[in-house]
Amino acid sequence: MSWRYDKRSIVLLTTLLFALAFVQGVGLLALIPLLTLAGVDAGYELGSQWSWLGSMLELNEALIIFIVIIVVYSTIKYFQQTLAAKLQTELALNLRGRLTAKMLAFSWLRFTQFRVSHLAQVLNHEVDRASQISLLLVQLVSLSCVLGVYSVVSYLTSPGLTLVALVSGGGIYAGSRCLNRLSLRNGEEGKVLRQAYFSAVSEYMQGMKVVKAFKQEKRAGVDLEEQSRRLGCALLRFKKISALVTLYYEILIAVCLVGLCYFFIRWVKLPAAEFIVLLLLFSRFAPILKDMSYRYQQILNILPSYSEVVCILNGDVEEGLSDKSIEVKPIVATRSVRLERVSFSYLSTPGTYALRDFSITLPVNSVTALLGPSGSGKTTAADILSGLLTPSNGQVLIDGKELSEQEITQWSHSVSYVTQESFLFNKSVRENLLWAAPGIEEDELWEALRNASAERFVKALPQGIDTLIGERGDLLSGGEKQRLAVARALLRKPALLILDEVSSALDEENETVIIEAIRELKKMTTVLIITHRKALLSCTDFVVHMENGEVQSRRISSQGLQSIQ
Structure with missing residues (x-):
């Protein structure tokens, strides 16, 4: 997977x-003339190739150079950190945009294999x-570069002490591998x-009405508190x-430094200048x-999150045309729509058929009712008719x-689908309607509301069509x-309108x-109820009765007979 960076x-x-x-x-080299000017004998081991610097500079000049180096370093570091943060932000935006596009391109069957809360959590967190x-990789590369430059400069100054320092550091680093495995886990x-x-x-927020109705606020609070406690414990x-890494390094470095100092001072009789270099290194x-x-x-700790994102982005999914910037010409039925x-x-249930040898014909400009017990395959048939499956x-x-x-x-662009629990946005009536048909004219909005028997109640709202309707x-x-929801569906001017249990939760008056x-x-479209x-x-x-995925x-x-007569 490639990132689209500049x-x-x-x-x-x-x-x-x-x-x-x-x-x-x-900056490391600048310390050598400072040592010389301070009266410390650099000696051959400090590198006679650098000792001439001390003879060319006065103390005040050396100090000014040292300050300039610090200012230059701090300025470069500021721009480096700013640019690294910019790249991280671009990566987050790029990842979120690509993930959103990928999820929207999922086929409906593929989308239903995920928990909605899981996808939302991946996008949000x-x-x-x-x-x-x-940013961490940038920092790791930066530290590696600094370590490399230090090693080269130190080696030119004192090869033996540099090798000792690097070997000691490498041994300490190798000992921390068990901590790395803990971080990944x-x-x-x-x-x-x-x-x-x-x-x-997500579940408790969406089901808060049920929580309140069953008086289970305490139970919900205990459950969420336990989940939060587990997450907090992991953090x-x-x-x-x-903290253990810091403790490990501080103790091992101190032990290593004391041991080396004892060895070089007691047995090697290391001069003071070289001892200073050892401490410096x-x-x-x-x-x-x-x-x-x-x-x-x-x-390592973030790697599972990274893998989760990459898995979704690189997953083999069936993609529809909705993610491609091409114009789709709707197909219009003039005689009938049929499943043969x-x-x-x-x-999730291989070998078990939701539909088996199912056939149905929907004559144009007719209303067909699909009846049957729960699990008989009605919604599956509707999903196939709409192009979702x-x-x-x-x-x-x-x-x-x-x-x-x-x-x-x-x-599928010629089909409008109104589900049992019609999803409406926390926006105005107008914005909810325009979501289905952006750029539609004002009179067409009211015509759709009129055809859905919604014109009267919309006009009676406090701000009319611009009233916010809540979450x-x-x-x-x-x-x-x-x-x-029906009015919104009609704005697409569908060749087929599917109404799935639209009156199941309505009283008699609203059902009428x-x-x-x-x-x-x-009069304007074909309807499947x-x-x-x-x-x-x-x-x-027409009435079609289903059971076990088959037409019974x-x-x-009687309405159809009257139409024929």
Whole structure:
């Protein structure tokens, strides 16, 4: 997977990293003339090739140079950190945009295999964690560059002491590998616990009415508190691992330094100047090695989140045309819409058919009711008719012509689907309508509301069509929400309108309004009703009864007979 970064920014950031390392190396060399001017004999081991610097500079000049080096280093570091943060932000935006596009391109069957709360949690949290890897890698590269420059400069100054310092540091770093494994395990645990907590919060927020009705606020609070406690414990464990890294390095570095000092002073009789260099090398190398290990552990801890994002982005999914910037020409039926001997089986229940050799014909400008007990396959049939699902076997026919896979996608643009729980946005009535048909004219909005028997109640709202209707339309009654959803569906001017249990939660008065609206709808489109309510049959032309994924009976309703006569 590739990130769409600005190449110039990458080159600039790399240049800044090497500049930082170079300036730090120069700062290390600047200490040599300071030592010389302070009366410390540099000696041959300090590198006679650098001793001439002390003879060329006065103390005040050397101090000014040292201050300039610090100012230059701090300025470069500021620009480096700013650019690194900019790249991290770009990565987060890039990842979130690509993930959103990928999820929207999922086929409906693929989308239903995920928990909605899981996808929301990945978009909201895991993407931000994954994007941190870029900054951590930049920091790791920066530290590696600094360590490399220090090593070269130190080696030119005192090869023997440099090798001793590097070997000691490498041994200390190798001993921290067990802590790295703990960080990776903790990262995986944290990812699972974050998903569980986010899922629990989403479920309780969406089901708060049920929680209140059953008086289970205390139980919900205990559950969320337990999930939060587990997540907090995982975070605390990582903090402890990080603190353990610091403890490990500080103790090992101190022990190593004391041991080497004792060895070189007692047995090697190391001169004072070389002893100062030894302390200087350890004071420079030790924090860098500790920071490198800490950054690496952070990367390991974030790696599960990164893998989660990459898994979704690189997953093999069936993508529709909705993610492609091409114009889709809707298909219009002039005689009939038909499913011919269609079979379908869900991946979660292989070998069990939701539909088996199922056939149904919907004559144009008619109302057909699909009846049957729960689990009989009614919604699956509707999903295939709408193009949400592709049948395992059988054909989708428009005016007797079989649709290809691409034509089924085109056909889906000619279908409007109103589900049992119509989803409305926390926006105004106007914005909810325009969501289905951006740029539609004002008179067309009111025409759709009129055809859905929603014009009167919309005009009676405090701000009319510009009234905010609350989250999921909760400021409206059940019947008002359903009629508004029907109006929104009509704005697409569908060739087929599917109404799935639109009156199941309505009282008799609202159901009567819906029935009258359906009677008028068939003058402009073909309607398929999925229902358990017998009252809706009064407005239908045809009735199909289903059971176990098969058609049990077909009949023409009394309304249909009157239409024929």
